[in-house]
Amino acid sequence: TADLISYELYLRAKNLLYDISLSERQKEDLFEAVQLLDEAVARDPSFFDAYCQLAGAHDRIYFLGFDHTDARLNLAQTAIQSVQRLRPESGETHLALAQHYYYAYRDYDRARQELVLARLTLPNESRIALLAGYIDRRQGHWLEALEEITRALELNPRDFSVLEQIALTYEALGRYKEMAAMLD
Numbered sequence: 085t086a087d088l089i090s091y092e093l094y095l096r097a098k099n100l101l102y103d104i105s106l107s108e109r110q111k112e113d114l115f116e117a118v119q120l121l122d123e124a125v126a127r128d129p130s131f132f133d134a135y136c137q138l139a140g141a142h143d144r145i146y147f148l149g150f151d152h153t154d155a156r157l158n159l160a161q162t163a164i165q166s167v168q169r170l171r172p173e174s175g176e177t178h179l180a181l182a183q184h185y186y187y188a189y190r191d192y193d194r195a196r197q198e199l200v201l202a203r204l205t206l207p208n209e210s211r212i213a214l215l216a217g218y219i220d221r222r223q224g225h226w227l228e229a230l231e232e233i234t235r236a237l238e239l240n241p242r243d244f245s246v247l248e249q250i251a252l253t254y255e256a257l258g259r260y261k262e263m264a265a266m267l268d
Contacts, residue, residue: 085128093124094134101141102243111150117141125166132170136180139163143187160188175205182215192219210240217249226257 085091097120100113121138125131142160145151167180182198185191196219202212217232230253237246247266254263 085124085131085134087128087131090124090127090131090134093120093127094131094137097121097124097134097141098137101137110148111145114141114145114148114150118145129166130170132167132176135163135166135170136176139167139180140183140187143184147187157188160184175202175209178202179206179209179212179215182212186215186219190222192222195219208239210236210243210246213239214246214249217253221253221256226253229253230257 085094097117100117100120118138118141121134121141124134125138128134139160142156142163146153146156146160161184164180164184167177171177178198178201182195182202185195185198195215199212199216199219202209206212213232213236217229217236220226220229220232230250233246233249233253237243237250240246251263251266254260254266
């Protein structure tokens with residue numbers, strides 16, 4: 085975007101969204117992020133990245149049960165439609181779709197199909213590996229999940245939440261020594 089206010093709103097929302105796993109105010113932060121992103125896209129209706137984040141925020145609100153209504157699902161779908169309209173073939177669009185299928189519909193097969201497409205143009209995007217790991221865990225493929233989530237950490241070693249996810253996966257595998265090491 086060329087709109088500096090819109091960009092500032094986006095950055096504030098993105099900070100809320102990426103710090104969410106560490107926050108005790110998870111619900112409030114998600115709703116505040118949506119408000120900021122709504123303002124950003126109202127100022128610049130072609131702000132692709134803001135729509136991607138907006139779709140993800142709505143999906144997480146829905147997924148976490150903070151607002152598990154058709155109205156919330158429709159808001160996520162509207163944001164996804166804007167993403168698809170602005171850049172239909174981009175890797176970011178496929179990643180947003182994968183997240184949408186995972187969080188909004190728990191459609192792991194379609195989410196995985198979108199991740200394959202996203203990886204073609206975003207081979208070093210940690211969120212792709214992380215979401216693939218989440219899908220593997222949901223489908224009971226724990227070792228594959230550990231590989232994917234570890235790959236996410238390699239791609240983004242500064243993301244504390246990935247360390248938490250690796251520790252949770254070790255715990256589910258009964259590998260408590262490795263879990264403790266990861267938590268340390």
